[in-house]
Amino acid sequence: MIQQILFIAVFLGASLYAIKNFSKIRRNILLGREKVIEGDVPQRFKNMALVAFGQKKMFKNMIPAVLHLFIYVAFLFTQIELIEIILDGATGKHRIFAAMLGGLYTFIISFIEILSVLAFVATVIFLWRRNLLKVPRLVKSEMTGWPTLDANLILFFEIILLIGIFTMNGADTVLQSIDPVHYPDTGSLAVSSWLGPMLFDGFSQSTLVMIERSGWWLHLAMVLLFLNYLPFSKHLHIMLAFPNVYYSSLKPRGEMENMPSIMNEVKSMMGLTEEDPNTDMSAELPEFGANDVMGLHWKNVLDAYSCTECGRCTDACPANATGKKLSPRKIMMDVRDRAEEIGNHLDAKNENHKKDTSLALTAGNFQDGKNLFSYITDEELFACTTCNACVEECPVTIDPLDIIMQLRRYRILTDAAGPAEWLPMFTSIENSGSVWQVPDARDAWAKDLEL
């Protein structure tokens, strides 16, 4: 009974705290400007099934794909055991599914155990790849400090969680032979039926009960810890990968988002449309492009929160490969860090962060003297060749290029900054319709061509 009360208290407490932090993330994502993303729902579900659920894009790189798959499938199936733990915890019963499912239970738990062993091996290999082998994309400069600790903590938590499962199941199999009334027969489990006796044979019943309970609580505690760790971690991708793929653009990759405001203005300049008499000419000049999270659209921010910092984008980036500062992964990390910063400032309700002190502090009425350019330099932005390698690589269809282009637009159009060498190109296109200022006629190449 005490255990039940304790379980319900811990479970509800942890869940409520998680909900609070997840709603903050939702709020931070929606700091991004509105953009209606709709259409072709079947295609979107198909993409989600293939890319997020089926991990299709991971399999371009076989070794990490298979190792990742072990952990992912183990995670998915362990949910069955987790549901049982929750039901047991709430009702005070023990292994509630065992009696209900019989032989099927043995099969399911054995399957989970085999997957858990594979996941354990994969986790150890991941720790090795990151810390000893130092796979280049995992140790680039933007990974220094918290991102590397975050990655290692996730792997460490996973190992503890798996130890919890095997402690619980192992002690349970031994207890089944001592006290079959309280410990229902699970059948012969693939791993625990030999691991349990190997570790725990000869222990007294009370010690075994304690070990079993420790494993059970450890598993539960790690799950709840993980749940509450996600909002602060790159590991959030296990949830956000799904909506992120669902909402990913279905347009051709080569199409940059059109800017109807500029298009219409240019059209009216060129006399292609009637001047709208309702246009308020005194209206403040709009800003073009984005200089902060509020200028990006919400899917860009969702992209940032879905990024698990695997670095496939940066690894494929030609600018990064040749020693330039640009790293698409860093762009994504910067957007998330900045969204977090704004979110935290909004929560702190500091008067100093109001643009207009007579109004309430909201995302629209916010200033802290910083923006995305406090994180991302021109040197990074202007190194991009728009080659789309980062977009192609991302296993969860993040589009770093879209963000880079919006920031460029801001630097060029709103700040009138950017590389000076581009000015002659802009002027030349504007004045002579060519990227180069040349005296020749456009068809000079054809003048002496006899076909």
Added chain:
Amino acid sequence: MGNVKTMAEMAAEGQKPEIVFWVGCAGSFDARAQKVTRAFAKILSEVGISFAILGSEESCTGDPARRAGNEFVFQMTALQNIEMLNMYQVKKMVTACPHCFNTIKNEYPALGGTYEIVHHTQLLQELINEGKLKVDGGAFKGKKITYHDSCFLGRVNGVYNAPREVLTSLDADLHELKRSKTKGLCCGAGGAQMFKEDEPGDKRINVERIEEILDTDAEIVAANCPFCITMLGDGIKAKEKQDNVMVYDISELIVQSNNW
């Protein structure tokens, strides 16, 4: 005087071409790319396709301005082009520039310009498949050729096979680069990098690409983009290998092969 006709000339004669050849700025003005333009015009003429260029009525598609962040300049030049193309009621175009190809194909529709446009390697493949273009592969038999995917034809528009199939018709010894197709490495020119100095770094992107190309021991690099051709050519010169490796557009290889 040459006998390539412009749309204006054709319209004045009450004619309509089968296809409009969108030449682009590089193809019009860059000395190296002009050779590609002439080679492709030659092929069109040899296979008997009636085509017209737009001549002085053609402007930059706006790709480098848009990707540099200057949406105003992009809209100005793009809307001007669309107005002109719509006036001539242009339906079908071909271009030897993957940047022009991408912008007209994917970005002009949102501005009111919808046309069927193919990249010249796609048209060449089509002509070969239909038996209209016969390639006499003798000149390249056994020669080691490698192929560089441009980002805007390959990764951005998913055209990987057409250029490869055209190259196969040359009967050459075709070698893939280590980074090819979806993993193809950029030449370094896209995103308006062509028009500025590199940001500080360890090496130029085209040099990185050339090193990979030199590893194949190929005598010829086939390309499909005027900017790639410039970048790869510069890289080869930087490595002082201009006597060992030549960069050609796929259409130039066809012309050489057929001795046109």
